[in-house]
Amino acid sequence: MENKIAIIREKLTICGQTFVQKDFLTKILDKFAPNYSIEDLCTKWLLTPIKRDKRYINNKSRSFVNPFVVGALYMWDDTYMFGWLSIYNRYGFSEQVAERYTIYNTKYSWKKIIGPCKFIFVRQRESFFYGGIEQKVDKYLYKVMSKERVFIQFIKENKKFDTLPSTINKKQLQTLAKKYVSKNLYTKISALCL
Secondary structure: OHHHHHHHHHHHHHHOOOEEEHHHHHHHHHHHOOOOOHHHHHHOOOEEEEEOOOEEEEOOOOOOOOHHHHHHHHHOOOOEEEEOHHHHHHOOOOOOOOOOEEEEEOOOOEEEEEOOEEEEEEEOOHHHOOOEEEEEEOOEEEEEEOHHHHHHHHHHOOOOOOOOOOOOOHHHHHHHHHHHOOHHHHHHHHHHHO
16 A cells, blocks of 8 residues: 555656646546545645635645745635735835745635645635736736835824835726815825825
8 A cells, every 4th residue: 555655646746736636537547446545645745625625735745835825825816915915025014034935815814834835814805805916826826905005004004104115006006096085084095196
């Protein structure tokens, strides 16, 4: 039996994919180890489930496990957007490094660890999800707050700014603010855009 697991281990190493789907795993198991299940491979630490019966992290891959891709694969077609500290840091609004990646979504509020990635899921109303952009890593897309949306969130959290950061697009910021924020917040943002 161990010989069959060694074959599966080798196939997962050779395939080189960081993320694998159930169909791929089923084909390998059917051909080389029909007595084993995907759950058995997870128990032997060859795979880490992202979403059971759908997507998995291939622990035999030597590639970097990107937390943004893991979060996107977990959320899949649901409404979500990465934000808070990891995105604040990315855009230079904070020097603090995030230990956990925050995913705003419409379904979950909890902390979750998926493989080497730590997440905080924060449930929000549908109206929260404006000003997001898609970014790409390899062949995977994930959604994050735009710089302008992050700036609005920063102002909402009562962070003080005397001037508008030079990386912010004034026109996009004003368009988002006019459409989505309260009058008081819009006044603050307009004053910074002068």
